[in-house]
Amino acid sequence: MPxxxxxxxxxxxxxxxxxxFEGRTVLDNVSLEVNQGKIVTLIGPxxxxxxxxxxxxxxxxxxxxxxxxRRPDLNIGYMPQKLVIDPTMPIAVSRFLExxxxxxxxxLRDTLAQLKxxxxxxxxxxxxxxxxxxxxxxxxxMLRRPQLLVLDEPAQGVDVSGQAELxxxxxxxxxxxxxxxIMISHDLHLVMSSTDEVVCLNHHVCxxxxxxxxxxDPAFLDLFGARSAESLAIYTHNHNHEHDVRxxxxxxxxx
Amino acid sequence: MALLAGCGLAVAAGPLGSxxxxxxxxxxxxxxxxxxxxxxxxxxxxxGDPQLAIVISGLGLxxxxxxxxxxxxxxxxxLLGILxxxxxxxxxxxxxxxxxxxxxxxxxxxxxxxxxxxxxLAWVLVVIAVVLAVLIKNWNAFLxxxxxxxxxxxxxxxxxxxxxxxxxxxxxxxxxxxxxxGVLLITSLLIIPPATARKxxxxxxxxxxxxxxxxxxxxxxxxxxxxxxxxxxxPSIVVVAGGLFLLSYVLPLSSRS
Numbered sequence: 001m002p003x004x005x006x007x008x009x010x011x012x013x014x015x016x017x018x019x020x021f022e023g024r025t026v027l028d029n030v031s032l033e034v035n036q037g038k039i040v041t042l043i044g045p046x047x048x049x050x051x052x053x054x055x056x057x058x059x060x061x062x063x064x065x066x067x068x069x070r071r072p073d074l075n076i077g078y079m080p081q082k083l084v085i086d087p088t089m090p091i092a093v094s095r096f097l098e099x100x101x102x103x104x105x106x107x108l109r110d111t112l113a114q115l116k117x118x119x120x121x122x123x124x125x126x127x128x129x130x131x132x133x134x135x136x137x138x139x140x141x142m143l144r145r146p147q148l149l150v151l152d153e154p155a156q157g158v159d160v161s162g163q164a165e166l167x168x169x170x171x172x173x174x175x176x177x178x179x180x181x182i183m184i185s186h187d188l189h190l191v192m193s194s195t196d197e198v199v200c201l202n203h204h205v206c207x208x209x210x211x212x213x214x215x216x217d218p219a220f221l222d223l224f225g226a227r228s229a230e231s232l233a234i235y236t237h238n239h240n241h242e243h244d245v246r247x248x249x250x251x252x253x254x255x
Numbered sequence: 256m257a258l259l260a261g262c263g264l265a266v267a268a269g270p271l272g273s274x275x276x277x278x279x280x281x282x283x284x285x286x287x288x289x290x291x292x293x294x295x296x297x298x299x300x301x302x303g304d305p306q307l308a309i310v311i312s313g314l315g316l317x318x319x320x321x322x323x324x325x326x327x328x329x330x331x332x333x334l335l336g337i338l339x340x341x342x343x344x345x346x347x348x349x350x351x352x353x354x355x356x357x358x359x360x361x362x363x364x365x366x367x368x369x370x371x372x373x374x375x376l377a378w379v380l381v382v383i384a385v386v387l388a389v390l391i392k393n394w395n396a397f398l399x400x401x402x403x404x405x406x407x408x409x410x411x412x413x414x415x416x417x418x419x420x421x422x423x424x425x426x427x428x429x430x431x432x433x434x435x436x437g438v439l440l441i442t443s444l445l446i447i448p449p450a451t452a453r454k455x456x457x458x459x460x461x462x463x464x465x466x467x468x469x470x471x472x473x474x475x476x477x478x479x480x481x482x483x484x485x486x487x488x489x490p491s492i493v494v495v496a497g498g499l500f501l502l503s504y505v506l507p508l509s510s511r512s
Contacts, residue, residue: 058409078409085402088449089277090456099399101410124457144410 006069009036011148011180017066019052026052028204039181041191044201050184077146079137081153085125093120102143111139130157151183167194257368260379261474264432267383269467270390272445277401284442286339288429290316292346292438299353306378309430317426321419366437366489375434382431386424436489447496451503
């Protein structure tokens with residue numbers, strides 16, 4: 001039975017989570033929810049606390065305050081930002097995927113076919129290119145038939161044409177498996193079309209909601225500037241608050 | 256008897272050393288090995304069984320290092336260097352203070368395989384059996400943690416516990432191998448055979464197995480070399496291991512096919 005604060009479609013919910021590193025507030029009362037069948041995208045500048053938030057959601061790190069509730073026995077598929085294999089380890093893609101604990105050969109074949117990487121199965125992991133590696137990592141996460149996919153910059157190192165395809169694949173996986181997805185992304189223009197909710201994070205949640213709503217939000221425009229705003233074909237609003245160099249909200253300027 | 260002890264060690268050192276190579280723990284192994292000498296001195300002072308003292312001190316240090324490993328800010332090369340050399344020096348100083356006992360320091364530093372007693376052989380074989388059993392039983396979990404610690408953690412492995420177990424296994428192996436190659440050279444027997452095996456191996460399991468085979472060859476050739484040239488056994492084994500490693504890189508054989 002889910003805990004009382006989770007409704008039946010919620011997979012994981014962070015509530016007023018804060019984290020401080022050496023006196024620096026990385027997360028400031030951040031709340032967020034991922035529901036079944038929904039894609040939530042975390043955007044925000046470098047150092048905004050996106051990875052920290054994901055680590056807390058994954059249970060790799062504990063919050064200083066606030067709570068994280070997850071559905072009991074939640075099965076999470078995690079795609080790390082990168083994988084560094086020591087060159088002294090000889091390991092093929094097939095063996096790496098086996099380590100997920102899944103031993104269903106049909107599922108493995110289907111997953112690789114869907115991600116268009118069946119030819120990589122017997123290649124050494126160290127010889128796989130950046131874009132292919134992202135698909136291998138996504139395959140490893142999918143093999144666990146997760147209820148929740150957690151993706152840390154899934155399109156990193158992927159060329160531009162491959163990026164759109166990869167985000168398309170993620171939507172497709174969500175449609176098929178009806179899993180929840182939370183991902184960190186920098187590719188604003190690509191993410192907007194394939195996400196249900198955008199959370200714009202800069203230590204605190206600047207704004208969140210549907211992509212159309214967020215892309216018109218002054219806080220979003222303030223963070224990402226006019227250039228990305230133009231590429232998204234949105235018009236500029238007045239800012240309702242400003243950030244200092246550490247991303248904290250500055251008090252409104254006087255007239 | 257000496258060959259049996261040496262081969263037993265080489266067989267366990269194959270897979271264990273492979274993990275040390277993959278996880279870049281060779282300096283870590285040195286630290287454990289150097290501090291084993293302190294265990295010897297403590298054992299001699301207290302009049303206890305030296306072998307038992309080495310095992311206990313090794314385990315103590317293993318747990319300490321595992322705790323430091325959880326706080327990456329502390330577990331630097333510098334810290335390992337301080338621990339390794341302080342404990343080695345302290346071991347030598349304490350040994351020289353216990354003038355009542357005549358101790359052959361060289362035997363501990365470089366090994367003295369040929370004078371191994373049945374009791375010591377029994378220690379070696381029991382520890383090797385335990386190490387191999389634990390490694391094989393948890394092989395996939397260890398491998399998963401080595402490939403990507405956080406991914407393994409999310410997939411339900413207790414990586415902190417696995418790290419601790421691995422460090423304890425290394426400490427145990429080092430503690431029984433002092434007699435064979437000595438504290439200064441033990442890490443080489445753990446590291447060199449896997450490094451040589453890497454070139455001929457296409458998957459982690461084959462690399463571990465090949466490393467064991469290469470280790471056994473090193474023991475046989477080293478003992479033979481020591482007999483024919485009348486050289487110390489421990490260093491002879493390591494010289495052979497180093498020679499085979501060099502040879503494997505000179506030979507035109509290649510795993511990149």
